[in-house]
Amino acid sequence: MRKAIIALLGVFCLASFVACNNYETYGDKKEKERKAIKRFLSDSAIVVIDEATFHKNGDVTDTAKNEFVYLDNSGVYMQIVHRGCGTPIADGEQTDLLVRFLEICLMDSTALYNDTHPYEVDVLNITRSGGTYTGSFTEGLMMSTYGYNGAAFGAAQGFLVEFPYINVGRPRTAEDHVAKVRLIVPHSQGHTIASNYVYPYYYEFSFQRKIDL
Secondary structure (H helix, E strand, O other): OHHHHHHHHHHHHHHHHHHHHHOOOHHHHHHHHHHHHHHHHHHOOOEEEOHHHHHHOOOOOOHHHOEEEEOOOOOOEEEEEEOOOOEOOOOOOEEEEEEEEEEEEOOOOOEEEOOOOOOOOEEEEEEEEOOEEEEEEEEOHHHHHHOOOOOOEEOOHHHOOOHHHOOEOOOOOOOOOOEEEEEEEOHHHOOHHHHHHOOOEEEEEEEEEOOOO
């Protein structure tokens, strides 16, 4: 009996040792996230500029140089591909935007996107109050993936950092472009999955007004 108990204790201790070795702290996960972002920046030949340089250059990023600006307050990396036709969202305005996107998890390369079919489009209801932007996805893949029982999905704060710098409208000529941005969003600024697992994500977003003004 004693031998059996000792044997069981030995197995338990071994299992506990393995479990302890496999346990990741929040700090461990953040370090993995940092390395994943650093690797993505390197592999994608991204040139990171600071906010002072970004503002000095007129709040634009040079896509020919593959520039992304690092936003200090959020930790998001942002590239403005097209500032967009139309006008900025006005202070106090609430409006619906049509959104196409590509989402890639930098930890496991899983992807979610709605940018390959002309009739698949998400709707983002967005509000501006001073310098604060809030929004919810009310239709589409973001809502059905990250919403709850068909409810609207509140847009993560990292999805909205570009709005002070872009216009939203609807193209009227062949030369007009809808607003398009690329983002690298850390877990702290991402959706629930990103936050829970400490996963960073890469995004491409394009926006246009649902209703032409």
